[in-house]
Amino acid sequence: MTLSSNITPNSTHGHPSIPATPARVVVVDDHPLFRRGVVQLLNDSEHFSVAADLEHGGDLLATLEQHQPHLVLLDLNMPEISGLDLLRQIRQQELDIKVVVITASEHDSDLFEALSSGANGYLMKDTAPDxxxxxxxxxxxxxxxxxxxxxxxxxxxxxQPGLSDHSASHPLAESEPSLPGGIDLTARERQTLTLIAQGLNNKLIARELGISDGTVKVYVKSLLRKLNLHSRLELAAWVHQHPDAVSLSL
Known part of the structure; x- marks a missing residue:
């Protein structure tokens, strides 16, 4: 399944234009058999061409600079440097590259950590080739x-339990939950963040809070900036990791 309807993927640094096929790909995975299989799968497709495949990520940034790929596929668990650390390096460099984690891990913590770190996807290694x-x-x-x-x-x-019944007319809790250091959200931003985490789109959030769609967009942009995130999906993942920060009565 591919999420697209109400979720905007990594966009802070701009989207590259959809490349003329084949798109250049770099594959990083420490399992030789799996890595070779992915490389062959991509090269046999008309849409992709593997520019480089790496056993570990030590030289990844230099490889990205050399090949300028459109897409990087990262294994999550590797001995020298993890896929999450590599993902963070790519995002810290503000490289305009799509990154998809391909892993055998089904732990929800790994999923949310990858998405909150800026991954454009999280696929299991047993995904069917097509x-x-x-x-x-x-x-x-x-x-x-x-x-x-x-x-x-x-x-x-x-x-989330206790968040399904809400009304914009209810007052905020008198004592607002604390946020991680250096983050200051308004009451409306906290409400918006809570509703984003429930999967509501802008129109539904506006209806719940009794405000306009345009005002919701302003709150979403502010949240992305203040939390240093790139997408609604990452906002939802952030709430999952900091549930006490938005436990408001709406």
Whole structure:
């Protein structure tokens, strides 16, 4: 399944234009057999061409500078440097590259950590070849690639207990929850963040809070800036990791 409807993927640093096929890809995975299989799958496709494949990520940034790929596929667990650390390096460099984590890990903490770090997708290694190619095509078009298992984990996180019954007329809690150091959110931004974590789009958030769609967009942009995130999906993941920060009565 590819999420696209109400979720905007990594966009702070701009989207590269959809590349003329084949799109250049760099693959990083410490399992030789799996890595070779992915390389062959991509090279056999008309849409992708593997510019480099690496056993570990020590030289990844230099490789990215040399080949200027459109897409990087990262294994999550590698001995020298993890895929998450490599993902953070790419985002810290503000490189305009799509990054998809391909892993065997089904732990929800790994999923949310990857998404909150700026991944454009999180796919399992047992994904069917045709489905993987379709997912990666979607990522190049600006979508977020997720398997059904990952979608289920997100849906479970969105359905936070006690947050389903709310009304814009209810006052805020008198004592607002504390936020991580240096982050200052207004009451409306906290409300908006809570509703984003429940999977509501801007129109539904506006209806819940009794404000305009345009005002909701302003709050979303402010949240992305203040939390240093890139997408609604990352905002939802952030709430999952900091549930006490938005436990408001709406």
């Amino acid at each position: 489905d993987m190619l379709a997912q990666l095509d979607g990522v190049l078009s600006g979508e977020v690639a997720l398997n059904n298992h990952s979608v289920t984990l997100l849906a479970q996180a969105f359905r």
